[in-house]
Each structure stands twice: as C-alpha cells, then as structure tokens.
Amino acid sequence: xxxxxxxxxxxxxxxxxxxxxxxxxxxxxxxxxxxxxxxxxxxxxxxxxxxxxxxxxxxxxxxxxxxxxxxxxxxxxxxxxxxxxxxxxxxxxxxxxxxxxxxxxxxxxxxxxxxxxxxxxxxxxxxxxxxxxxxxxxxxxxxxxxxxxxxxxxxxxxxxxxxxxxxxxxxxxxxxxxxxxxxxxxxxxxxxxxxxxxxxxxxxxxxxxxxxxxxxxxxxxxxxxxxxxxxxxxxxxxxxxxxxxxxxxxxxxxxxxxxxxxxxxxxxxxxxxxxxxxxxxxxxxxxxxxxxxxxxxxxxxxxxxxxxxxxxxxxxxxxxxxxxxxxxxxxxxxxxxxxxxxxxxxxxxxxxxxxxxxxxxxxxxxxxxxxxxxxxxxxxxxxxxxxxxxxxxx
Amino acid sequence: xxxxxxxxxxxxxxxxxxxxxxxxxxxxxxxxxxxxxxxxxxxxxxxxxxxxxxxxxxxxxxxxxxxxxxxxxxxxxxxxxxxxxxxxxxxxxxxxxxxxxxxxxxxxxxxxxxxxxxxxxxxxxxxxxxxxxxxxxxxxxxxxxxxxxxxxxxxxxxxxxxxxxxxxxxxxxxxxxxxxxxxxxxxxxxxxxxxxxxxxxxxxxxxxxxxxxxxxxxxxxxxxxxxxxxxxxxxxxxxxxxxxxxxxxxxxxxxxxxxxxxxxxxxxxxxxxxxxxxxxxxxxxxxxxxxxxxxxxxxxxxxxxxxxxxxxxxxxxxxxxxxxxxxxxxxxxxxxxxxxxxxxxxxxxxxxxxxxxxxxxxxxxxxxxxxxxxxxxxxxxx
Numbered sequence: 001x002x003x004x005x006x007x008x009x010x011x012x013x014x015x016x017x018x019x020x021x022x023x024x025x026x027x028x029x030x031x032x033x034x035x036x037x038x039x040x041x042x043x044x045x046x047x048x049x050x051x052x053x054x055x056x057x058x059x060x061x062x063x064x065x066x067x068x069x070x071x072x073x074x075x076x077x078x079x080x081x082x083x084x085x086x087x088x089x090x091x092x093x094x095x096x097x098x099x100x101x102x103x104x105x106x107x108x109x110x111x112x113x114x115x116x117x118x119x120x121x122x123x124x125x126x127x128x129x130x131x132x133x134x135x136x137x138x139x140x141x142x143x144x145x146x147x148x149x150x151x152x153x154x155x156x157x158x159x160x161x162x163x164x165x166x167x168x169x170x171x172x173x174x175x176x177x178x179x180x181x182x183x184x185x186x187x188x189x190x191x192x193x194x195x196x197x198x199x200x201x202x203x204x205x206x207x208x209x210x211x212x213x214x215x216x217x218x219x220x221x222x223x224x225x226x227x228x229x230x231x232x233x234x235x236x237x238x239x240x241x242x243x244x245x246x247x248x249x250x251x252x253x254x255x256x257x258x259x260x261x262x263x264x265x266x267x268x269x270x271x272x273x274x275x276x277x278x279x280x281x282x283x284x285x286x287x288x289x290x291x292x293x294x295x296x297x298x299x300x301x302x303x304x305x306x307x308x309x310x311x312x313x314x315x316x317x318x319x320x321x322x323x324x325x326x327x328x329x330x331x332x333x334x335x336x337x338x339x340x341x342x343x344x345x346x347x348x349x350x351x352x353x354x355x356x357x358x359x360x361x362x363x364x365x366x367x368x369x370x371x372x373x374x375x376x377x378x379x380x381x382x383x384x385x386x387x388x389x390x391x392x393x394x
Numbered sequence: 395x396x397x398x399x400x401x402x403x404x405x406x407x408x409x410x411x412x413x414x415x416x417x418x419x420x421x422x423x424x425x426x427x428x429x430x431x432x433x434x435x436x437x438x439x440x441x442x443x444x445x446x447x448x449x450x451x452x453x454x455x456x457x458x459x460x461x462x463x464x465x466x467x468x469x470x471x472x473x474x475x476x477x478x479x480x481x482x483x484x485x486x487x488x489x490x491x492x493x494x495x496x497x498x499x500x501x502x503x504x505x506x507x508x509x510x511x512x513x514x515x516x517x518x519x520x521x522x523x524x525x526x527x528x529x530x531x532x533x534x535x536x537x538x539x540x541x542x543x544x545x546x547x548x549x550x551x552x553x554x555x556x557x558x559x560x561x562x563x564x565x566x567x568x569x570x571x572x573x574x575x576x577x578x579x580x581x582x583x584x585x586x587x588x589x590x591x592x593x594x595x596x597x598x599x600x601x602x603x604x605x606x607x608x609x610x611x612x613x614x615x616x617x618x619x620x621x622x623x624x625x626x627x628x629x630x631x632x633x634x635x636x637x638x639x640x641x642x643x644x645x646x647x648x649x650x651x652x653x654x655x656x657x658x659x660x661x662x663x664x665x666x667x668x669x670x671x672x673x674x675x676x677x678x679x680x681x682x683x684x685x686x687x688x689x690x691x692x693x694x695x696x697x698x699x700x701x702x703x704x705x706x707x708x709x710x711x712x713x714x715x716x717x718x719x720x721x722x723x724x725x726x727x728x729x730x731x732x733x734x735x736x737x738x739x740x741x742x743x744x745x746x747x748x749x750x751x752x753x754x755x756x757x758x759x760x761x762x763x764x765x766x767x768x769x770x771x772x773x774x775x776x
Binding site: 038039057058059060061064098100101102103104105222223224227230231338341 | 431450558581585
C-alpha cells in the first residue's frame with residue numbers, strides 16, 4: 001500500500017449508540033459526502049469508531065470542512081500507510097517534520113508518540129512501537145524535543161488498524177452532536193434576526209433536519225427581506241445536506257390582526273398565527289416539532305406569559321434551544337457559525353411592521369382566544385398555506 | 395490570417411459562457427445591488443452567487459471575498475490595506491524577489507508611511523531562499539508578500555512551506571499570495587497554502603478585464619483604499635461592477651474545471667514543448683525551481699534578442715511575449731533569470747509562451763515550425 005493523504009474523523013456521541021449505530025453511520029457518511037462534494041472528489045470509508053476520507057486533493061480543506069459536520073468528536077489530517085514498520089516510521093518522520101515547521105522555532109518542545117494498536121496481529125506492542133518510532137525520527141530534533149507522556153505540546157498519533165496505519169500530528173476539534181437527519185425533522189421559524197439561525201443550528205446539532213418557515217409581509221416589507229432570509233438559509237446549508245424554505249405570505253394576516261384585535265396583543269397574535277402555520281407545514285413535511293429562537297425575557301413577546309400564549313397556538317412540541325441563553329452567548333455562536341454578519345444587515349422584518357406602541361408584557365391566553373374570534377383564523381391560515389412557496393436551497 | 399494566441403499570461407480570450415452569464419447585467423438586469431426592489435435584489439443575488447463561485451475556486455468562505463477592479467487593486471489592497479491595518483503590530487514588510495509591480499510598488503509607497511520594506515531572494519535553484527526568509531523575519535514583520543506562480547517563468551513557489559516558517563518564526567505576520575497566474579492552472583486552496591490573502595484576476599482566466607478579487611482568511615479586515623457606501627463589507631466602496639463580478643464568478647468556476655483537464659493535465663503541453671524545442675537548434679526551455687506551472691514557459695533562444703523573435707513569430711500569426719507584458723519595457727535582468735545563472739545577453743533572449751486550457755499540440759507544432767524557420771532566417775543574417 002502506498003502512502004496516501006487521508007482525513008481521519010472520530011465519531012462523537014454516535015459511538016455510544018447501540019443497535020441504531022449502523023443507520024447513524026450511514027447517514028453520517030451521506031452527510032460527509034454531500035459536504036465534501038464542492039471541495040474535491042473523495043471516497044469515504046467506514047472503519048470501527050472512525051470514518052476515513054480519501055480525498056483526491058485538498059486534504060487540509062476536507063479536514064476543516066469536517067469540523068463543521070455534526071457527529072464527530074475530532075478530526076485529523078493523516079498519512080495512511082500499510083503495516084510495514086519502515087513505511088510507518090518514514091510517514092511519522094514526514095508528519096513530524098511538517099508539524100515542527102509550524103511550531104515556534106526556538107525553545108524546547110515536549111513530545112510523545114501515542115500508538116493505538118487495533119490490529120492485534122501487528123508484531124509489536126503499542127509501547128514498543130512508540131519507542132521505535134521516537135528513536136528513529138527524533139534524530140534531527142534531538143536537541144529540541146523533550147519526551148513528555150502527559151499533555152505534550154506535540155503528540156504524534158499512530159493508529160495501527162486492520163485496513164491501514166494512520167499517522168497524524170494534528171487534532172482539530174469536531175462539531176460534536178449527532179448526524180443531521182438521524183433524529184427526525186423540525187420546522188424552524190426563521191426571522192432575519194440573530195437568534196433564529198442559531199436556534200436552527202442548535203437543532204441540527206442534535207441530529208434534527210431543519211425545514212425553515214419565513215413570513216413575508218409584502219408589500220409592507222420588500223423582496224430584499226426574503227433575499228436576506230435566503231442568504232441566511234444558504235449560510236446554514238453548510239451544516240445540513242438539503243435545506244427547504246417555506247416563504248409564507250403574511251401581510252393579510254397582519255392587516256386582519258391590526259384592524260380587528262386589541263393593539264397591545266398584536267405581536268403575540270402574529271406569533272400565534274406563525275406557530276399555527278408552522279404546524280401545518282410540519283404536518284405536511286412530517287416534522288415532529290417546531291423550533292424558535294425565543295429566550296426568556298429578551299423582548300416583550302418573550303416573557304413566560306407570552307411564550308405560553310404563543311406556544312398554546314400549536315399542538316406540536318416547541319423546542320426553544322436558546323431559552324436560557326444571554327444575548328451575548330447567542331451572538332458568540334452566531335459569529336462562530338457565520339450567520340451574525342448576515343443577521344445584522346439592516347432590513348426590517350414582518351414583526352417590526354405594525355408594531356404596537358405598548359405591547360402587552362403579561363399576555364393572557366383567554367384574551368388571545370377572545371381576540372381571535374374577531375378574525376377568521378382558519379381561513380387566514382389556509383390562505384397563507386395556499387400562497388406559500390416551497391423552495392429548496394443548496 | 396488566423397492567429398495562434400500563446401500569450402495567455404498577459405490576458406485571455408473571453409469565454410463565450412462567461413459572456414453569456416454577463417449579458418443580462420449589461421441589459422435588462424441593470425439594478426444596483428444595494429436597491430431593495432426586485433431589480434436590486436436580483437443584482438445582489440448575482441453578486442452573491444459570484445462570491446460563492448470565487449470562494450469555491452479558492453477554498454475560502456464567501457464572506458471573505460472582496461471584489462476589486464482587478465488583480466492590481468487586489469494586490470494593492472492586500473499590501474496597503476493589510477499592512478496599514480496591522481501597523482500597530484509592526485511596520486516591517488517582506489516582498490518576494492519577483493513580485494509584480496502591483497505588489498512591489500505598493501510596498502514602496504508604504505515606505506513613505508514609515509514602513510520598512512525588504513526583499514526576499516531566490517536561491518540558486520530558483521526557489522525562494524527559505525534560510526534567508528527565516529533570517530529576515532522579525533517580531534515586527536507585519537506582512538510577507540509572495541507570488542505563487544512566477545508570471546515570467548512559471549516557477550511554482552513553495553507557499554505552504556513559507557507559511558509554516560512564518561507560523562513558527564513570526565506568527566504575527568500575514569502572508570499575502572499573488573495568485574493571478576495560478577487560478578485555473580492549479581487547484582487553489584487558502585487553507586492548503588496557509589495564506590492569509592490571495593489576489594486573483596478575471597481576465598487571466600477567460601473572464602472580463604477590470605474585475606478581480608482579494609480573497610482572505612476569516613476575520614481579516616484590510617483598511618479600505620476606496621471609501622464609499624459600505625459595499626464589500628465597507629472594505630471597498632462604490633457600486634459593484636455587477637457584470638464584471640458575474641463574469642469573474644463564472645470564469646472562476648470554469649477555471650476550476652480546467653485545472654485537471656486539457657492542456658494542463660500533468661503539464662503535458664509544457665513537457666511536449668521541452669522535447670520539441672530540441673528540434674530548434676540552440677533553443678531550450680528554462681526550468682527554474684522544483685515545480686512549475688503547466689501554463690507559463692520561458693524559452694531561451696539563440697542569436698537575436700527575444701523581441702526580434704517575437705515580431706517574426708507575430709508575422710506568422712503566433713502571439714507570444716518578451717518578459718511579462720506589464721514589465722516588457724523595463725530594463726534589467728529579472729532576479730529569476732539571474733538565479734538561473736543567465737548573463738545579460740542571454741536574459742534578452744528569453745521568450746515567454748503561455749498556454750490556456752484550449753492550447754493544443756497542433757498549436758505547438760506551428761510554434762516549433764515557425765521557430766525553425768525563423769532560426770534559419772535569422773541565422774543567415776549573421
């Protein structure tokens with residue numbers, strides 16, 4: 001077997017799953033293939049506890065891309081060789097040379113070789129191999145390298161496995177979580193703000209495939225609002241293979257609420273309608289829950305009272321991943337996942353149109369229900385569904 | 395007379411598919427990407443698509459692509475913008491030995507602002523002298539600029555290695571890579587290169603002139619050179635050149651496809667040229683460095699200056715160049731030729747032949763035949 005640049009990705013929580021594991025692995029392989037399609041051609045191999053990606057080129061890019069895919073605990077670009085001791089040692093020397101070039105040029109470096117030997121037919125024990133490799137590759141760096149078995153700055157990993165031996169020095173942290181699509185589907189209510197994209201991302205992290213519902217009050221707000229929503233969905237599309245966006249016309253509903261209900265309840269009532277429509281979408285898409293970006297007390301509509309009123313509008317489970325997050329925590333994640341810059345683009349959304357001067361803080365469900373008798377809830381939901389556009393975004 | 399165009403390092407023919415992609419934006423789709431009506435939204439989406447295409451072709455993230463008026467502005471923006479933004483950390487710059495004037499002159503201009511600029515050198519093999527690089531790096535080095543592919547000889551410099559050396563010896567320093575000659579010739583990847591910024595140009599890859607981009611590593615923000623209405627994340631003001639940007643995006647996408655096909659496959663055409671030049675007495679291919687672009691070839695010719703050869707070739711419908719078109723009128727021996735041990739007389743006899751993905755063995759045949767004929771003709775004059 002000749003030397004090959006591969007990327008080794010270690011399963012995260014997936015490893016703990018019992019009988020479902022093969023199915024989880026299949027989904028993960030699919031997600032990985034989909035994510036790497038735009039980078040390079042590659043072959044994905046399932047081995048015990050790890051995935052091995054064999055890219056035609058751009059192994060470094062492949063490794064970095066895999067850090068965004070849910071289901072891995074860590075990722076290493078590696079050299080794959082056979083079981084020949086000389087080949088393993090030579091690969092180790094190459095990996096070490098590259099790693100050292102990227103470390104501070106002066107001062108001591110603590111170092112160790114860490115062999116894991118899953119191929120028990122290999123004639124040396126892990127410790128013997130550690131010592132053999134270290135003895136044979138440290139020559140050029142003898143003055144600088146200090147062996148340290150606990151928390152060294154540079155750890156050269158060697159996995160001796162039945163299919164190949166992998167040698168690596170880098171360990172990129174994985175995204176954790178579970179493969180998107182293994183835990184079912186959810187409908188996420190997406191606004192142009194900072195929270196809902198983060199909430200969607202959190203749902204994906206736990207293995208949920210996210211379908212987006214966005215509400216468009218045209219012509220009170222422009223087409224550029226939906227363009228912003230599409231940009232957000234596209235930016236989140238890197239975390240799941242396929243993204244479906246429902247664009248729901250919402251102005252008729254907002255006008256009806258504005259004209260026929262107490263103005264302090266407007267925002268709560270808009271949101272109840274959004275929740276209802278999202279429930280219809282969820283049934284159509286066989287999704288099992290709704291996801292919102294609500295966080296206790298963040299805005300007037302997100303008090304416990306109002307969240308109860310809004311949640312009561314649908315019989316679907318409502319998941320609020322950010323419910324106890326501070327705004328700053330949400331912003332940190334938004335920056336990390338690349339949605340923050342898009343979210344803060346100046347664009348009005350449908351909740352800022354017809355915003356009441358004094359929104360209710362502690363809404364009562366009875367008043368919501370009473371107010372809704374003045375509008376044709378079912379007819380409006382039906383009309384919104386009739387007018388909605390389902391779009392697949394790559 | 396039908397001509398054979400072998401000057402693709404100077405510029406390239408517009409690809410019909412690129413023209414096709416651009417046309418709507420020279421016609422009915424004239425919206426301003428900042429407008430919020432559908433015409434504006436359409437223009438914005440077109441610009442965003444181009445951003446993704448460029449990002450994909452360079453292994454970067456779409457939000458890190460800044461569109462510019464071409465490779466020159468992209469290089470200017472990197473050198474001036476990144477150095478000024480990093481000035482607090484130090485005012486020492488290192489510039490590659492063979493940099494294009496859009497890098498070198500920008501660096502010279504920075505000297506007026508108190509920056510200290512030093513040049514890297516090439517070793518005897520024509521590679522960047524890495525020992526010298528290590529010695530030149532300082533705690534206040536803020537930027538190192540090095541081209542990826544030499545625009546005159548095709549040497550492909552070892553950027554990943556330079557990046558590792560920077561990380562180890564001057565982790566504060568940014569690495570800017572002029573990749574104007576590299577897009578479409580080899581697979582570009584910011585991550586693999588270890589670069590912080592990358593300059594590309596549309597017209598070198600069958601796109602329109604007047605369109606290029608600076609592609610950056612996440613989180614970098616150069617000081618603007620052009621101030622305006624906040625376009626390009628505030629880094630480059632001015633209403634976007636939508637048609638040009640769309641052309642760049644399409645050209646970048648196609649360039650990526652051409653990397654592993656046609657004339658560039660395994661450097662096939664370059665190898666043919668090397669072999670076939672044996673049929674022209676006194677001529678040979680110059681091969682500086684360990685790795686070379688399949689597209690840019692320098693030929694050392696016998697007798698007359700390359701300029702004379704060039705005009706004799708052009709008379710026969712073959713377009714080539716002497717030095718790069720940007721530097722053709724300048725005096726002096728390029729450092730890359732010096733590194734090859736060429737004397738002044740020889741340096742004047744270097745002809746550049748540069749291919750594109752459609753260049754063929756047939757065109758190479760025509761070139762060799764023409765060179766043979768010219769050699770006989772010029773030989774008689776002596």
